[in-house]
Structure formats: C-alpha cells, structure tokens
Amino acid sequence: MGRIFVIELEGRTYKCKFCKTHLALADDLVSRTFHCRRGKAYLFKNTVNIILGASEERVMLSGMHTVADIFCCSCGQIVGWKYESAHEKSQKYKEGKFVLERGRINDGFDAEFYIDAHPMSDTEDV
DSSP: OOOOOOOOOOSSEEEETTTOOEEEEGGGEEEEEEEETTEEEEEESOOOSEEEEEEEEEEETTEEEEEEEEEETTTOOEEEEEEEEESSGGGGGGTTOEEEEGGGEEEOOOGGGOTTSSOOOTTSOO
C-alpha cells in the first residue's frame, strides 16, 4: 500500500471521531435531519480523506438506494456512506452526496467561531 496524503481543510470542519482527520467543511453541509440505524447523520455535498467501499443495493428509511460505505482514509473506521443512486424519483436529490454519521464524527469548531460563546445576562456584572 502506498503513502496516504491527507487534505487539511481550513475553516469550520467535521473530523473523524477516532483519529481527528478532516472529513468535510461546514460549508458543504446540506442537511442535519438525516437518521440512520445508529442515530443522527448529516448530509454533505462533498467530503475528503475517505475511501469508498463497494456499491450495494440497500433498503434505507427513505426507500431503496445504491450506496457505498465510506471509510476514514487514516484509521479505516466507517464514517458513513455515499448515495450512488436512488430508485425513487423523490430521492434523486441525494445522488452523489455523502452522509456522515453523527456518532462517528466531531465538529472541529473552535470557540473563535462563536462570538457569544458565553452570553451574559442582564443580571451578571460586567
């Protein structure tokens, strides 16, 4: 096996929970309302530092899809899946997009992105 080259993203990122490798930018987030067997999941337009598994037909909560599992390129842990194709017309918007399972990723958001990290109330002294 060859050398692994990892892409370091700048800005607000989502990272692998197991090895902290960057996986996606917050700007590529499409939806936070996805669910999977293991809990909540997020839909992204693009991801990096992944290895794509074999495509397979899978019955999901929203119907039959052709999907491929995605793995972190650094530690090999499964982090989600990619929608290759959707069999139902109403689900076509998912094609080519990636799902990262919430329990397998961390948001790498630093406190510097939050202006009001600890908002003060009117009763607190300044």
